[in-house]
Amino acid sequence: MNLLAWNCQGLGAALTVRNLKEECFRKKPHLVFLMETKQKASYVRKVRRRCGFNEEWLVNPVGKGGGLALWWSDSIVVNILFSSSNIIHTSVLSDELFTPSYITFIYGPTDDDQRMLCWQEIRRLSNNIRSSWLCIGDFNDILSQAEKCGGIPRAWRRIINFKCFLSDCELEDLGFNGPSFTWYNNRHSLDTIWERIDRALGNMHLREQFPTLQVFNIDPARSSDHHLLFVQCQYQAYKKKRDFRFEAVWASHG
Incomplete structure (x- = not known):
């Protein structure tokens, strides 16, 4: 199973929709998770159909911000x-694909x-x-x-809290x-700040079930400040076959 996750920072821009559509048709994900859609459900459904998906779960934005979309x-x-408004927790089944039992989509x-309350809710979900x-x-953590470049260092308290959250849920970063x-932060020169806040996590059972799982960070042509995440649960590296060439010198050895 393949899935795609992206904080698109609004689906209203034509470039954002075009990049999303291109990645969906290029990568062929079975699941798509979008954060910060910032659009009404009727508009998000139109984009969903353009990307080739029939099923959905939507969380409406609050005011001008937020909004989640899950397509499959x-x-x-x-x-x-x-x-x-920050979590979509699911169980996944398929007769055709090898899927994780549970997938939690997080903004x-x-x-x-509020982030600490979100972590506490996921801790509760992990008990089952x-x-x-x-x-x-x-x-957002x-x-x-080393996962931040530029600006002032992140407070160690926040880093420790995030690590404790992963430990309590028995999750680990999937690389x-x-x-x-x-x-x-969409600024230039000395004011630029880079962070790795978009990621995939998994438990021990996921590691054992999908030993070849790979996560890819993809830059969608700057239509968002966030890179897109693409996960292949059963990744296979395809090696290009070398063309066979007959060397005349071989005929001289017999």
Whole structure:
């Protein structure tokens, strides 16, 4: 199973929709998770149809901000177990694909207190999980100072709180391929700040079930300040076959 997650920072821009559509048709994900749609449900549905998906779960934006969209293909069945403005917690089934048992889609609040409440809710959800679990999204947090470049260092209290959250839920970072940072503040020169706040996490059961899982950070042509995450649960590296060439010298050896 393949899935795509992106803090698109609004689906209203034509470039954003074009980049999303291109990535959907190029990568062919079975699940798409969008954060900060900032659009009414009727408009998000139009974009969903243009990207080739039939099923959806939407969380409406509050005022001019927020909004979540989860789209999936007919090849899987998604059961919504919990939903809020920051979390969509699901169980996933398929007769055709090898899928994680649970996937939690996360848009971490920027406010410290609200983010801690979000982590507490996910801790509660984790108590009922006994099989493979994938968490993906924009966590608005980092695990080390190395995951930030520019600006003042992140407060160690925040880093420790985020690490404790992962430990309590028995989750670990699944790594990445591509650029080291997934967000920047859209400023230039000395004011530029880069951070790796978009990521995928998994538990031990997920690691065992999907040992070749790979996460890719993709830059969608600057239509958002966030990179797009693409996860292949069963990644296969394809090696190009070398053309066979007959060397005349071989005929002289017999």
